[in-house]
Amino acid sequence: MCSIDGTLLDFKNLDRLAAGDTGIHRLDPRAKVVVTLVFVVCVVSCGKYELAALLPFFLFPVFMVTLADIPALYLAKKIAVIIPFAVMVGMFNPLLDRQAVLHVGALGISGGWVSFASIVVRAILTVSSALVLVAVTGFPAICAALERMGMPQPFAVQLLFLYRYIFVLTEEGAQVSRARELRTFGGRGRGIRVYGSMIGHLLLRTWMRAERIHMAMLARGFSGAFHTRRQFCFGTRETAFVLGWSLFFITARLVPVAHLLGSLVTGIL
Amino acid sequence: MSHHIVEVKGLHHTYPDGTLALRNISLRITHGESVAVIGANGAGKSTLLQHFNGYLTPTAGEIRIGDFPLTRETLPDIRRTVGMVFQNPDDQLFMPTVYDDVAFGPLNLGLPAGEVDERVRAALAKVGAVHLQGKPPYRLSGGEKKRVAIATVLSMSPDILVMDEPTNGLDPFARRQLMGLLREFHHTRIFTSHDLDMVLDLCERTIVLHEGEVKADGPTREIFADAALLAECRLEKPLSMQGCPVCGSSA
Numbered sequence: 001m002c003s004i005d006g007t008l009l010d011f012k013n014l015d016r017l018a019a020g021d022t023g024i025h026r027l028d029p030r031a032k033v034v035v036t037l038v039f040v041v042c043v044v045s046c047g048k049y050e051l052a053a054l055l056p057f058f059l060f061p062v063f064m065v066t067l068a069d070i071p072a073l074y075l076a077k078k079i080a081v082i083i084p085f086a087v088m089v090g091m092f093n094p095l096l097d098r099q100a101v102l103h104v105g106a107l108g109i110s111g112g113w114v115s116f117a118s119i120v121v122r123a124i125l126t127v128s129s130a131l132v133l134v135a136v137t138g139f140p141a142i143c144a145a146l147e148r149m150g151m152p153q154p155f156a157v158q159l160l161f162l163y164r165y166i167f168v169l170t171e172e173g174a175q176v177s178r179a180r181e182l183r184t185f186g187g188r189g190r191g192i193r194v195y196g197s198m199i200g201h202l203l204l205r206t207w208m209r210a211e212r213i214h215m216a217m218l219a220r221g222f223s224g225a226f227h228t229r230r231q232f233c234f235g236t237r238e239t240a241f242v243l244g245w246s247l248f249f250i251t252a253r254l255v256p257v258a259h260l261l262g263s264l265v266t267g268i269l
Numbered sequence: 270m271s272h273h274i275v276e277v278k279g280l281h282h283t284y285p286d287g288t289l290a291l292r293n294i295s296l297r298i299t300h301g302e303s304v305a306v307i308g309a310n311g312a313g314k315s316t317l318l319q320h321f322n323g324y325l326t327p328t329a330g331e332i333r334i335g336d337f338p339l340t341r342e343t344l345p346d347i348r349r350t351v352g353m354v355f356q357n358p359d360d361q362l363f364m365p366t367v368y369d370d371v372a373f374g375p376l377n378l379g380l381p382a383g384e385v386d387e388r389v390r391a392a393l394a395k396v397g398a399v400h401l402q403g404k405p406p407y408r409l410s411g412g413e414k415k416r417v418a419i420a421t422v423l424s425m426s427p428d429i430l431v432m433d434e435p436t437n438g439l440d441p442f443a444r445r446q447l448m449g450l451l452r453e454f455h456h457t458r459i460f461t462s463h464d465l466d467m468v469l470d471l472c473e474r475t476i477v478l479h480e481g482e483v484k485a486d487g488p489t490r491e492i493f494a495d496a497a498l499l500a501e502c503r504l505e506k507p508l509s510m511q512g513c514p515v516c517g518s519s520a
Contacts, residue, residue: 015405140365164363167407212360215324219353220425221345221377 012167014078014131017070018138023237024068029137029145031238035060035245036133042249043125048115049101052259054122056252060245061128068136075135079127086123090116139163148232157226168209173202273300273335273428273457275321275351280330282316290316292481294330298474303458305468305489308478309503314433314461315356317478321431321459322351335428349378352427352456356434358414362406367398367417370406374425392424393417396450412443416450429457436464465507469493477502 018025024032043057065072093112100108133142140160147156176198184190251257275298282291291313298304306314319325320332323344334350337343355361364370371392375385393399396416401409409417415435422430435451436444444467451458451471462468468475468489475492477485479502485492492498493506505511512518 012407019403138365140369160365161363164365164406168359209360212355212357213363215319216353216355216361216363217373218324219322219348219351220374220421221348222373223345223377225377227373227376 013074014135015138017135018141020069020136022068022136024064024136027241028232028234028238029141030149030232030234031241032133032137033142033145033149034242036129038246038249039129040126042253043122043129046118046122046253048118049111051114051118051121053252053256054118054125056257057125057249060249061125061132064129064132064136068132070132070135075128075131078131079124082123082127083120086120089123090119093119144232153226165209169202169206172205176202274298274333275429275457275459276333277317277320278331278333280317280320280332281328282313282320282325283328290481291320294481294483296476296483296486298457298459300457301455302474303472304460305472305475306459306461306478307463307465307468307475307504308484312478312502313481314478318353318431318433318459318461321429322348322353349425350427351429351431352422352425354418354422354430354432354435356437358411358418359406361418361421362409362414365405366402367393367404367406367409367420368402370417371402371420371424374421378425388424388426389420392420395423396420397446410443412439412446415439415443415447419450427456429459430454431459433461434463435460436462436467465493465504466509469507469509477504 039057039060043054046053064070065075093116094110095112097112097115098110101111101114102109137145140163143156143159143163146159147153180189180194180198275296277294277296280291280294281289283289294313294317306317308314316325320327320339321334323339332339334343334347337346339347362370364373368389371389372385375388380388389402390399393402396419398413398416398420401413401417406414406417419432432451436447439447444464448467448470451460458471460468460472472489475485475487475489476483477492477498484502485495485498493510496506499505
């Protein structure tokens with residue numbers, strides 16, 4: 001559970017970055033959400049043997065990290081946590097797909113290795129863009145933006161509550177687990193039955209807390225509609241941001257930019 | 270100003286599982302009074318408090334807040350009139366930032382944006398938490414959370430302030446700070462607490478609940494002077510009224 005505590009703390013750090021005040025931070029959240037969505041769709045839809053085509057996409061996270069003053073090392077560590085999952089997904093590709101598709105000198109590289117690399121690179125790209133989005137926008141603003149763009153309000157409110165109480169819930173979970181830890185000796189008291197009742201207990205507690213929160217909301221005149229005071233302003237900067245990047249992503253997806261650049265360079269040489 | 274009055278007549282409450290929590294409670298709290306509701310665990314304090322803003326409905330009996338009887342129709346008015354601060358501030362602070370949380374009530378009242386902003390600032394200034402306005406609730410200390418929880422209620426400008434265990438879980442300094450804050454309010458104030466020294470300090474009147482009934486209702490000092498009553502209700506004198514443990518002299 002200690003590790004959960006640690007990850008949680010880090011989650012809060014990500015949120016703290018969202019309090020920054022750079023040009024990127026000041027952009028309307030909707031613009032950032034849209035651009036990230038286009039980015040993810042373009043990256044994910046790339047073919048499985050395409051590796052070079054993915055390279056131009058790195059420009060976006062690098063651009064955001066630089067302009068928004070996000071500590072790159074911190075972000076890299078966060079991404080490193082996710083990579084093993086991507087590695088697991090693509091692990092068997094090199095074994096199953098042995099046909100050489102790429103030749104570097106005399107060395108043939110099999111399709112399996114290329115698709116494996118492509119999975120990992122795509123994971124790095126999408127995860128980094130999602131983390132960057134949270135770091136430059138903040139979770140509540142993302143929810144508000146999604147709502148403004150047509151997501152039904154109950155979903156937005158659910159997401160907000162999830163975000164608010166995930167900290168409280170993990171803390172409670174950690175406490176319950178610590179309490180059990182302190183009273184287990186040897187292998188006894190660790191079984192699935194104890195675990196089951198712990199989870200059940202946590203659920204009941206959550207339920208009761210939800211009731212108390214509802215009570216607190218009613219006490220302050222809650223009647224179903226969730227008001228926010230967030231001011232949105234979609235101006236020329238936002239339009240330029242969305243159009244510019246979307247155009248870039250779609251071009252990078254459809255036109256082999258890396259190849260063109262390569263042939264341009266070789267042409268000049 | 271009759272809208273600061275809380276009147277309870279013959280209140281009974283039985284929980285759905287059959288537990289009889291309140292029996293024939295009658296009391297009247299008038300404008301500007303500061304009243305403590307004390308009693309052992311399970312005496313019915315929180316249940317009584319939850320009737321004051323209509324979260325629980327009486328099984329029998331009547332409640333009037335100011336000019337209105339508590340009914341479904343008057344509920345919105347009553348919830349504006351009675352500001353309720355819960356025991357656990359984590360249940361009360363559910364918005365992304367302190368500012369949003371304090372603005373939640375006024376926005377629900379349908380106030381214009383400028384007015385909301387004014388009220389939020391005033392409420393935060395009153396509890397000394399202006400510097401916390403941009404912070405998310407999980408970054409606050411216990412004392413800060415408690416003060417912000419009070420601000421969330423103050424921003425609705427209630428006439429009656431109801432607090433469940435206000436000093437619970439606070440360090441001595443935060444406790445003093447909170448008591449200083451509560452002393453400055455001129456609302457009608459109703460507290461429940463096990464912190465009997467705070468009760469002695471802040472409330473001129475005390476109501477003692479015992480097994481769902483009003484056992485005593487009178488000036489705080491008189492109640493705390495009645496040793497037999499306190500013992501029967503599983504209470505004791507506030508520490509400041511007990512003898513000195515070092516030199517043995519009585520207070």
